[in-house]
Amino acid sequence: MALERRKANTIPLSWSPEDERLLLKYLKKESFDAQFLMELFPGRTLPGIRSKVRKLRIKHDLFGESYRDQKEDFTTQIARKVKPKHVFDAYAGAGHQTFKWTTVADVVYASDIMKSKLKQFEKTARENKFEKVNTGDCLWKLFTNGDKKVFFFMGDALDAAADLKVNKLRIDLVDLDTCGSTLPILPTLLVLLKPRHIVITHGEFHSMRFKREDVLRRLFLHRDISKNPFPMDVETMSNELDKAVKIAGLRAHNETTDSFWLDLKEEKWLGGKFHGMLRRYYKVSKPSATADCINELSKI
Structure with a gap:
């Protein structure tokens, strides 16, 4: 069945500074209540309100706040288990997970594309007793605490x-912690950095809950893009994501011997199965024969 373009059925209504402040005040104190917010902002559609809520939560470091302690505990648990010395935190945000990795790692490289995150990151650094070092025009901002170093891009x-990669810096573990999906970029990061460990947070569950068939068709590179992935429950989605991650590693290179095999070792639900996201730890190794890998993936 062919998909139709998503389109707005109403005239876009701009958010005034007063409305943004009112919504932000609500989000800092309460959990999302669709009915209440539609009454609070009459004339706005629920998709429009959801979109604004998501943007404000990300901008003001509120996204995932309710299960942040759970996430940090899992990060610390994995850090102590695998003992990485060099970590790349690809979607660092305000740096909450970044500085958890420093409990074990000597050097953590962090990045985030949102300019507003730098000040939040600096605040988190100070809270963790890290001092900012003047690095001039260097692309990477440096924070230190004794022998520990954190670089922010x-x-x-x-x-x-x-x-x-260009500077030939070793990376033991890559942390992919985003509210969206990192499936499309995963093979590239594996080839560039060749980590021994991957920790990934699956935000794709939001697309499942909102019935975003178009999003899941695009993201599930291991499935026929012409087929509707629904109906799908949480367990099926979890299995599909595991298969997607493993296949992304196996297909990262033309040759199987130069590709990657990701072995799922541990996982933790953040916020519960029906409302939260899934965070997983994979050990990265070289794949066995192509036939063996395909047979293993066919069982999932």
């Missing part, structure tokens, strides 16, 4: 990874 994660 203001820009796209792919640009940051490419810079790390």
